[in-house]
Amino acid sequence: MSRRATFGTLLVVLVLVLPLPLLGPFDALVPVVRFVLLLGASSAVAIQEGAAGPVPMIVLLFAAHAVVGLVACVLLASLATGGLSHLAPGTRRVLVGVFVFGAVILASVFDFYQTPFGRAPESNLWGLFH
Amino acid sequence: MKALVLVALLGLVSPALSVGAGDLSFERTEERAECKNHDPVRQPFFGDTHVHTALSFDAWGQGTLATPSDAYRYAQGEPIGIQPYDPEGATRERVQLRRPLDYAVVTDHSDLLGETRICGDPSLPGHESLVCRVVRRFPKLGYALVNGHVYSNENPSRYSFCGEDGQACLEAGRSPWQEIQDAAEAHYDRSETCSFTTFVGYEWTGMPGGNNIHRNVIFRNATAQSYPTTYIETPTQEGLWSALETECLDAGSGCDVLAIPHNSNVSGGRMFTVNRPDGTPITAGDARTRARLETLVEITQHKGDSECRPGAADEFCDYESLRFPRLGEMVSPAVDPSAMPPLMYVREVLGEGLLQSQRIGVNPFQFGVLGATDTHFGTPGMVDEDEYRGHAAGTVDARFGIPAYPDRSDFNPGGLGVLWAEENSRDSLFAAMRRREAYGTSGPRIVVRFFGGWEFPDDFCAASDFAERGYAEGVPMGGELPPPPGTGAPRFAVSALRDPGGAGVPTTDLQRIQVVKGWVEGDRVREKVFEVAGNPDSTADVDFATCRPRGEGFETLCGVFEDTEFDAGVPAFYYVRVLENPSCRWNAWVCLERGVDCSQPAGVPSELRDCCDPEVPRSIQERAWTSPIWYTPPPTLEPGPAVPSDADPAG
Secondary structure, three states: OOOOHHHHHHHHHHHHHHOOOOOOOOEEEEEEHHHHHHHHHHHHHHHHHHHOOHOOOOOOOHHHHHHHHHHHHHHHHHHHHHHHOOOOHHHHHHHHHHHHHHHHHHHHHOOEEEEOOOOOEEEEOOOOOO | HHHEEEHHHOOOOOOOOOOHHHHHOOOOEEEEOOOOOOOOEEEEEEEEEEOOOOOOOOHHOOOOOOHHHHHHHHOOOOEEEEEEEEOOOOEEEOOOOOOOOEEEEEEEEEOOOOHHHHHOOOOOOOOOHHHHHHHHHHHHHHHHHHHHHHHOOOOOOOOOOHHHHHHHHHHHHHHHHHHHHHHHHHHOOOOOOOOOEEEEEEEOOHHHHHHOEEEEEOOOOOOOOOOOOOOOOOOOOOHHHHHHHHHOOOOOOOOOOEEEEOOOOEEOOOOOOOOOOOEEEOHHHHHHHHHHHHHEEEEEEOOOOOOOOHHHHHHHHHOOOOOOOHHOOOOOOOOOOHHHHOOHHHHHHHHHHHHHHHOOOOOOOOEEEEOOOOOOOOOOOOOHHHHOOOOOOOOOOOOOOOOOOOOOOOOOOOEEEEEOOOOHHHHHHHHHHOOEEEEEEEOOOOOOEEEOOOOOOHHHHHOOOHHHHHHHEEEEEEOOOOOOOOOOEEEEEEEOOOOOOEEEEEEOOOEEEEEEEEEOOEEEEEEEEEOOOOOOOOOEEEEEEOOOOOOEEOOEEEEEEOOOOOOOOOOOEEEEEEEEEEEHHHHHHHHHHOOOOOHHHHHHHHHHHHHHHOOOOOEOOOOEEEOOOEEEOOOOOOOOOOOOOOOOOOO
């Protein structure tokens, strides 16, 4: 497994599963992909209907969290890739595979995420997309 | 029972009399049975004029399913369900008012009535619009986006799914508007029992730039506007008044209406403007229009108290006060009250009214006061501190579970509005609102009488016919003192009865009665608080281990106050504030019930951390505020506002 593939795989998984807090009085704990979904929904409404009142702030809030969360995931993926770089490609592939499999399974089975903006207070990975 | 005896002894409530239609001191504008409990010297009726149900977008968006009919059932003492609901729609929380109200008004937001219906009804065009899908998929996000788009916008507009000129949404709003009127009719007791009164109403929800300038619009009888005025189509208060005049007062249909401003404490000073929208000063005509429609203001409610600016010389102004000057800044850092804009508090605005009356000859701000809840659960009158569930103001989410700590710590359960009326009928209660014979309480059912005159003797409180003589020899709260008969000073008679309790509601003794005076000195307004009865040096407090009040207090208080500093040449207002001894605030009850031990901080759950925050008050002094009595030096500069009046019973 190449260093680039390792980095890319880890980044995708972190973006999908790593729970991050939403700053402010919301008690949200969701992965970057959720911030991107919320950003998409709010900016789509803003573009279609106009951005009045606090709407720009809401868009900005999710955009900032999406960007900061993405940067955090990039840093973590880089660190992990660096840490794995001295291992043999096969070993690296196994470790990355175990991490991906474990993270996705755990995120799919347990309601890790706090999703106050959604229709349920907590969610697993797949619930984020429902 | 003891309190009722005292009421009778004080002449606060006279024996009920039956009267014929020709003997009424107010105009009967509807078909109904005569009330058996008619009392010509009037009775206090407790109610709530500010109630939201599932028809309001911001209530529905938070999971509220209670209908206007549910709200009226709750007001009459029936149990109803509130959120959270399980996936099948069954409630997990039932609530019941321990003491029913005498009257209530469902005041759903006129704005977004149609949008709410469209987003919730798959059969309507627009249901699959982007906005509705976002609202359903991300309710809390939709709540923030839509509220911001409409209410906080200086130039609000309809969403594109509302079609040309918003017609689809306006059309969809007709059904909920009819539902509001039908519920009011269905729950109005038109029998001779006169047990419960409803009014048709709505809330006009302007919040330009985050500055709250909301008004609750209340109709006298079943004749109302064909469609409620909306902020989106009519984005100024002047536009609202014009619509109410054109479509109701002057329509010749028998329609009659009042508008009640609320939450001037988060208005940024824009609720009581002294300039027209074009920046020029208001005229006498403008003032008359306002005074004709706005005879009352909500002095307290769930989102804070609006009596007076905290930090002022009056220590009791620091009561349920919020530290943000605009509703749109609820999550912003705290602002020092002295740095907040002027004309945000009722007392300041009453004073400004005196100045304006000197300038233009008409007082635009000659209003009385009421308390209300602003519940978004559909639960009118849910004001008891010990059973508080929040009011769904968008701060604590109750959609998914019963919150351990039900509200922001700076919010409160709100209050009640009390109307002195002959009977519990729409016409009688509405006449009380119009003549401002009304007062607000922070929740307790304190009974307050307040009369102003020139001749009340020192022993007036001992009079067995206190109320009859009060009316005959003076004016009640909300009135204007007649010209002075000589060189004497005005005298004010005030009596108060503590909340008698009952039905398991914890109540507290009275502590004192105060008279608050405002007057003009030069081009400034001065104010002073006078102690009239009770014990200002009281050391009563609360035992937080049980939430039981400790110390001496009073079941009744009465006093006659003479304004020895009176200057017959300057205008003034006088209102009464009745204070109870300290009692547990809602958060103290919650923390006690949850067994929070602040000596073990590590064991305190995060959602209950405010239980141990020393900045959050644990006790309050519940209170009542009366409508003012005004004094205007004769001769008046111009005729007073064209306020239709109903005759005083003994006047």
